[in-house]
Amino acid sequence: MDTTRNDLLAAWMREHGHSSNSLSEAVNKALELLTGRRGRFDDASVRGWKAGRVTWPNAATRAALKDVTGLDATALGFVPRGRTPSTPAPQQEDPIKRRTLVTGGVAAAAAAAAPGTAHRRIGMSDVDRLQRRFSAIIASDHRHGGLRGIEQRAAALADEALNLQNAGSATHRVRSSLYASAAAFRSSAMWAAIDGRRYDDAKAHMREAQALAELSGDQAIKFRIWSHTGTLYRHMGRPADALAANDVARNLHITRRDPMFASLGLARQMAIHGVELDGTGLRRAFDQAQAAMDRADPDAYRPVWLLAFYDQAELHSLALSAHLSLGDHAAAEYHAHRCLAALQPHMRRSRAIATSRLAHAQLAQGEADAATHTALTVPADAATQHARVARMLQEFGAALRATASGSPTVQTWTEHTAAWRARV
CATH class of the missing domain: 1.10.260 (434 Repressor (Amino-terminal Domain))
Incomplete structure (x- = not known):
């Protein structure tokens, strides 16, 4: 032919x-x-x-x-x-001429829509530059976590991505990518606020992120935001709302296409079951999350935010949290050791959280000396500056004094926490 x-x-x-x-x-x-x-x-x-x-x-x-x-x-x-190709038609025009006409028309429309705004072409290179800066925010979050400065930087980057939408012309692909990037940045601001226990701020970021995700049409970022919403409600003590939000994430078709997303959704469902004191649901969700992770293609393309944190260590971390909520302290200790053994060195915030939870699990089993030794290994900056870690260690100290009042272990803990505070 x-x-x-x-x-x-x-x-x-x-x-x-x-x-x-x-x-x-x-x-x-x-x-x-x-x-x-x-x-x-x-x-x-x-x-x-x-x-x-x-x-x-x-x-x-x-x-x-x-x-x-x-x-x-x-x-x-x-x-x-x-229509035959030889029929005079627009598609047979000279490509350079057509390109000039098309971009010229878009430029005129943009100029009319935004008088006085300098026009330029927005491309994927602009998106890539924003994503590289986003990677730095994620790295800072893994080192410190929960800080208001991280929240503010992520929110500012989201605003910058939105400003680019009005800075010039772009293809649908580029505009969708900018909306998806803005949603991802706002979602990171939401996560930093959750981590810092600033729940009203987190809810404000959540609403903005959900709207941006809808504009982007990006399934991965929709999953991230609804999954974070479930985590927010879980931390606020609203398990029914947490399950509803997490179900929205789990019902997105990206979870059927990529088992790693399915695994994360199940892992976070497991943590909610712990708050609900549903031991059967908790254990079933863990097994399903592990099976989905085992099925996932390790070489599949995934967004940077997922690659940066979700792995075997995070699955055990969520299981640790779930079993602590349930009151199964022996299982919590088991998952804590598995989490700490699998954590990558740069995950300093996650290590501090898992170590604090391990101390709680050991103390609840009557091992005051071992628990205190564990808690003393939490770095001073995390113990005093990370809201979640600081609260867990305050609760640990109160439980230790209640169970081992007057013991040398309590004295050791009191002196050590005083030294932490003196460094701040």
């Missing part, structure tokens, strides 16, 4: 830095958002489009292509059925 190469599509791909692989992946994602089912295109499919072997994709594919590129199929060089 005689075919005519689709030079317009090839030109658009060169201009926007797309390979056949990256364009097929973007179209697959757009199809998933449009239809609920992920597309099955690959680099060979895109090469077929460029070679002219496919002259008019089906309606769903055309809609996905428009979402990715911002252009109709004819503007990308595809030919409707019944």
Whole structure:
């Protein structure tokens, strides 16, 4: 069959830095958002489009292509059925001329919408720069956690991502990525507020993050925000609301596509079951979360926020929290040791939290000396500056004095905590 190469599509791909692989992946994602089912295109499919072997994709594919590129199929060089390529039509214009007309039209519209605003083209490189700065915030969160400064930096980065939306023209793909980035940054601000026990601030970030996630259409960030919402309600002592929010996250179809998301949703459900004193549900959720994690492809693409924290250590950390809430202190101690053995060295905040919980589990089993020795290993900065850790250690001290009043162990603990406070 005689075919005519689709030079317009090839030109658009060169201009926007797309390979056949990256364009097929973007179209697959757009199809998933449009239809609920992920597309099955690959680099060979895109090469077929460029070679002219496919002259008019089906309606769903055309809609996905428009979402990715911002252009109709004819503007990308595809030919409707019944029209021959030789028929004079817009798609046969010179690519450079068309590109000038298209971008010029967008520029004029933007200038009319925002008088006095300098116009420029916003691209994925702008998104990438924001994401690199986001990585630094995540790293700081793992070292310290809960600090208001981390919350403020994340919120400011979200505002910066939104400001970029109005700074120039962009494809649908870039705009969706900016909304997803802004939602991720606001979600990190929400998490820092939860970690610092600033629950009113966390709720304000939550509402903003949920709206941004809907604008982005990004399933991964929707999962993150609803999962964080469940955690917020769990810390606030509202388990029914926590389960409802976590169910929203668990019912997103990304959990069916990637077992790692399913595992995280089940792990957080397990922690809520602990607050509800539902031991059967807790143990079942742990087994299901472990099985889902074992099924997950270790090489699959996942967002940086998930890769940064969710692993075997975090699963045991959530099990530790759940069993402490349930009052099963022997099981809590078991999961604490498994968590601490698996934690990566940079996860300083997580190590301080797990160590504090381990001390509680040991003390509840009558092991005052071992528990105190464990609690003394928590670093001074975490013990005095991290709201959750500081509160857990205050509660540990009160429980220690109640169970071992007048003992040398209590004296040791009192002297050590005084030295911590003197350093602040």
